[in-house]
Amino acid sequence: MRPHWNWDFEDEHAPRRPHVHLPRPRRPSGGLPESERVVQIRRRRLGAGLLALAVVIVLVAALSATHHQGSTAATSARADMAHAQHARAHQPSQPENDEHAAVSSVLAYTPFVKQGSARAREIALTFDDGPGPYTPGVLSVLERYHVHATFFVVGRMLRYFSASAVREVEDGDVIGDHTENHPPLAQLSAHDQREELLEQAARVELLGAKRPTLFRPPYGSFNATTWRELQALHMLMVLWSTDTGDYAQPGVESIVQRALAGAHPGAIILMHDAGGTRTETVAALPGVIEGLRRRGYTLVTVPRLLVDDPPPAGLPLPPNLSGD
Numbered sequence: 001m002r003p004h005w006n007w008d009f010e011d012e013h014a015p016r017r018p019h020v021h022l023p024r025p026r027r028p029s030g031g032l033p034e035s036e037r038v039v040q041i042r043r044r045r046l047g048a049g050l051l052a053l054a055v056v057i058v059l060v061a062a063l064s065a066t067h068h069q070g071s072t073a074a075t076s077a078r079a080d081m082a083h084a085q086h087a088r089a090h091q092p093s094q095p096e097n098d099e100h101a102a103v104s105s106v107l108a109y110t111p112f113v114k115q116g117s118a119r120a121r122e123i124a125l126t127f128d129d130g131p132g133p134y135t136p137g138v139l140s141v142l143e144r145y146h147v148h149a150t151f152f153v154v155g156r157m158l159r160y161f162s163a164s165a166v167r168e169v170e171d172g173d174v175i176g177d178h179t180e181n182h183p184p185l186a187q188l189s190a191h192d193q194r195e196e197l198l199e200q201a202a203r204v205e206l207l208g209a210k211r212p213t214l215f216r217p218p219y220g221s222f223n224a225t226t227w228r229e230l231q232a233l234h235m236l237m238v239l240w241s242t243d244t245g246d247y248a249q250p251g252v253e254s255i256v257q258r259a260l261a262g263a264h265p266g267a268i269i270l271m272h273d274a275g276g277t278r279t280e281t282v283a284a285l286p287g288v289i290e291g292l293r294r295r296g297y298t299l300v301t302v303p304r305l306l307v308d309d310p311p312p313a314g315l316p317l318p319p320n321l322s323g324d
Contacts (some may be wrong), residue, residue: 099174099303103213106306107236109313111227113302114239116266116309123267123297124305125149125288126240128178128216131157131164132274137282139167145289148172150302152216152238155180155200157274162207169209174301176214176238177201182275184221184322193229201233214238214302220321227317238302239318240270244288246281247272255284260291266309268302 106113116122127138130151142149151168153175158165168175179185180199188196201211215235217226222237230237242262246255259269269288271281292299300308 095304098307099301100210100213102306102310103236103303104234106310107234110311110315111230112237112239112315112318113268113306113311114318115241115264115268115311116305117312118265118309120305120309121265121297122300122305122309123263123265123269123292124300124302125269125271126152126176126216126238126302127271127273128152128218129154129157129182129275130273131161131168132278133161134278134282135161135164135273136167138273138278138285139164139171139173141282141285141289142173143171145286147289147299148174148301148304149299150174150176150214150238151273152176152178152214153200153204154178154182154218154274155203156182158203158207161274165204165207165209169207174214174303175204175209175212176216176302177204177212177235178216179218182218184219185217185226186221186223186320186322190225190229193225194233197229197233197235217321222320238268239321240268242267242269244269244271244284246278246284247276249277249280252280252284252287255280256287256291259284259288260295263292263295263297265297266305266311268305 125147127149130138130153135151148171151165151173153165165175177197177200179196180203181196183192183196185193185196197215205211213235215230216238220239226237241264242259244255244258244262250258255271259271262269271285272278273281289299
């Protein structure tokens with residue numbers, strides 16, 4: 001994931017050209033007349049002067065570009081820090097307090113949710129694997145339609161795309177835990193599972209967001225150890241009732257049709273804003289939102305769904321969805 005940056009290119013020395021000693025011009029006994037030789041010498045000097053001037057111009061341009069890039073990077077970093085500080089200063093509203101209480105209430109009788117109880121005509125849109133280069137496109141669509149969603153974020157992606165996560169917080173979206181490195185948890189020890197959960201949560205808190213209380217397992221992979229770790233961390237596993245299959249890039253129309261075909265009161269729809277090329281997801285999202293609204297659904301976050309339409313009690317634990 002981490003790109004290799006060649007920071008020392010300025011110190012690389014090009015091979016030196018051998019110095020050529022030019023003989024001093026002499027008055028020829030034959031050959032070109034003196035006047036023409038003077039003209040040639042002047043032309044050479046003029047050419048050398050122009051070459052030196054060109055080199056100076058190139059160096060000045062390069063230094064200016066480097067300074068501009070450094071200033072841009074510094075400005076971006078300051079903006080991210082300001083956004084994070086603003087997010088930290090945000091005081092929870094009463095609806096946010098209600099949503100936090102709803103998560104705790106559901107955790108008191110079940111360790112997971114994959115849909116509501118169908119009492120309210122609400123649907124939760126969820127996005128996995130971000131943030132990434134396509135997350136801003138997803139957020140722009142959500143903002144245009146005034147829709148809040150739930151993003152299950154991979155911790156290591158915050159090293160490169162933290163600005164999108166800050167934007168999610170400021171938009172009122174909810175950030176959940178999708179582990180630090182996106183491994184199949186059922187293949188890890190208890191210690192490694194715990195580290196995957198905690199490292200991601202720490203990164204989210206550093207951005208000014210609340211510690212995640214929602215968790216989605218990468219690849220749907222989990223086991224009994226996962227349940228114990230989630231219980232210790234007071235986290236609710238969020239699965240899904242409808243998978244759009246957008247990760248496989250089946251086409252914009254296919255993504256829209258799958259989302260609408262799986263729509264029902266209390267549905268939780270799975271999509272992806274990163275983990276691969278997501279141009280189809282961004283393009284399909286307006287059709288998904290408009291189609292669900294035409295059918296009378298209100299689009300909400302998972303915590304809001306738990307407030308209005310919590311899952312029933314007594315459900316059996318789901319099986320591992322990854323097959324491992």
